[in-house]
Amino acid sequence: MASDRRFQCVAVRSPRGATTTEIDWADGHKGTYPHDILRGYCPCAGCQGHTGTIKFIESSATQRDLEDLEVVGNYALRLQWFDGHGTGLYSYRYLRALCQCDVCRSVAAAGAPAAAPEGAAVDHPDLPRV
Secondary structure, three states, X not given: OOOOHHHOEEEXXXXXXXXXXXXXXXXXXXXXXXXXXHHHOOOOHHHHOOOOEEOOOOOOHHHHOEEEEEEEOOOEEEEEEOOOOOOOEXXXXXXXXXXXXXXHHHHHHOOOOOOOOOOOOEEOOOOOOO
């Protein structure tokens, strides 16, 4: 069975000092990920707890400075922030849900499933139930 090209990361661009990370996907999509969204929806247990519900966590400007990122297998990125935080694994499926490009935002505005707006709680299917 072929894997879904929507969740195959081809390239990641996140220059030092940038406030947005861009991801190219195998299906041709160009994802846009503001760092306030990435940090605010950090999937780690320290930020989100163990309930399986994702909530937006406010962060300061210094907490949104990305120091490094690492590809984890064929399924996720691990983001390392300048404040030392870096335990969250952002699955490719989760990242596609967080995309803030114009296309994804217009789809979300039309009522289709997309990333949750700030402050909204999300029961995300990619999170394990504990």
